[in-house]
Amino acid sequence: MPSVIRSRMHRALFAVVLALTLGGAFAQEARPLADDPALEARVLGIAEHLRCLVCQNETIAASRADLANDLRDQIRAQLKEGRSEEQIKQYMVDRYGDFVLYTPPVRPTTWLLWAGPFVLLLAMLAWLAWLLRSRRHEAPAAPLGEAERARARALLGEAPEADPASPKPAKAGAPTADKTTAGQVSGGAR
Amino acid sequence: MKLRYVLPLVVFLVLVGFLAVGLQRDPREVPSPLVNKRAPEFSLPLLEDPAVQRTVAQMRGKVWVANFFASWCVPCLAEHPLVSELARSVTVVGINYKDKHEDATRWLARNGNSYAMVLVDREGKAGLDYGVYGVPESYVIDKEGVIRYKQIGPITPQALQEVLLPLLKKLDA
Numbered sequence: 146m147p148s149v150i151r152s153r154m155h156r157a158l159f160a161v162v163l164a165l166t167l168g169g170a171f172a173q174e175a176r177p178l179a180d181d182p183a184l185e186a187r188v189l190g191i192a193e194h195l196r197c198l199v200c201q202n203e204t205i206a207a208s209r210a211d212l213a214n215d216l217r218d219q220i221r222a223q224l225k226e227g228r229s230e231e232q233i234k235q236y237m238v239d240r241y242g243d244f245v246l247y248t249p250p251v252r253p254t255t256w257l258l259w260a261g262p263f264v265l266l267l268a269m270l271a272w273l274a275w276l277l278r279s280r281r282h283e284a285p286a287a288p289l290g291e292a293e294r295a296r297a298r299a300l301l302g303e304a305p306e307a308d309p310a311s312p313k314p315a316k317a318g319a320p321t322a323d324k325t326t327a328g329q330v331s332g333g334a335r
Numbered sequence: 336m337k338l339r340y341v342l343p344l345v346v347f348l349v350l351v352g353f354l355a356v357g358l359q360r361d362p363r364e365v366p367s368p369l370v371n372k373r374a375p376e377f378s379l380p381l382l383e384d385p386a387v388q389r390t391v392a393q394m395r396g397k398v399w400v401a402n403f404f405a406s407w408c409v410p411c412l413a414e415h416p417l418v419s420e421l422a423r424s425v426t427v428v429g430i431n432y433k434d435k436h437e438d439a440t441r442w443l444a445r446n447g448n449s450y451a452m453v454l455v456d457r458e459g460k461a462g463l464d465y466g467v468y469g470v471p472e473s474y475v476i477d478k479e480g481v482i483r484y485k486q487i488g489p490i491t492p493q494a495l496q497e498v499l500l501p502l503l504k505k506l507d508a
Contacts, residue, residue, distance in 0.1 A: 198468035240466035
């Protein structure tokens with residue numbers, strides 16, 4: 146048994162035999178593997194670019210829906226007939242519309258779709274440039290007054306300058322001083 | 336300066352507008368590219384007599400509705416009385432989609448059969464050509480054999496009264 150499983154040919158044969166004997170649902174699952182793997186890769190390659198219409202955010206390659214099975218069969222059959230990938234995609238579009246394609250075609254009605262993100266990016270960059278330019282023209286923040294300087298020092302926990310009165314007013318005047326500094330800081334940052 | 340406060344509001348309202356429209360649409364309804372195109376040709380056997388084949392070409396000169404249904408499809412059962420109502424004013428051809436013969440026969444016997452005829456699409460090949468991606472789906476086909484309307488999902492009383500019947504009246508004239 147191990148030698149049988151190790152051999153690829155035998156494994157494929159084993160799958161075919163199993164599929165034939167079990168039939169029905171199992172055959173549907175096993176068939177893609179049992180057949181030509183190169184063809185199967187091409188089928189999946191095309192199916193990955195097509196949307197399953199039943200479970201709309203899945204590709205036909207990923208979906209287990211009945212319709213996706215049918216469409217994979219259809220792709221397989223058409224590849225065997227020698228049709229090109231383009232022809233097969235056109236076949237799907239003829240029946241289900243552009244929606245079936247994960248990559249919508251570029252045409253006037255889809256220009257916004259394709260260009261939209263880039264237009265938005267450029268608009269944001271332009272806005273940013275404008276913002277940075279206008280900031281450059283802004284006046285620099287006014288230098289701090291002596292009282293503010295002392296208060297900042299108190300807040301930072303540094304030793305007060307040689308001014309014995311400074312700790313007390315800083316505490317008493319806290320609410321008003323708070324407002325002015327906050328306003329100035331934010332104004333300066335803008 | 337005022338623009339700075341108004342602009343976000345405008346952006347927000349535009350967004351609300353898009354969402355309001357978007358939410359009222361059904362993302363499952365994929366508009367069919369086949370509307371206003373020639374109905375794909377098929378040759379399908381009758382359910383009652385598989386030896387007899389019927390084609391789209393034979394329907395030429397008549398307004399008709401192709402109704403894809405299946406016994407395993409629950410919404411089909413829901414729309415069935417409306418299909419019967421529709422069948423009073425137009426030729427409705429039932430296309431039994433991916434179904435078993437005995438199941439379909441039993442289903443029709445139990446729920447009533449008002450179809451002008453029932454055709455069998457066992458493999459779903461005709462369904463594929465018509466872009467069926469779920470049953471029920473119905474196609475209104477005019478005298479020239481052109482698809483004029485596709486009903487995706489079950490026929491609702493609203494769709495029957497407001498879309499299908501007026502369209503059929505127009506096509507029949």
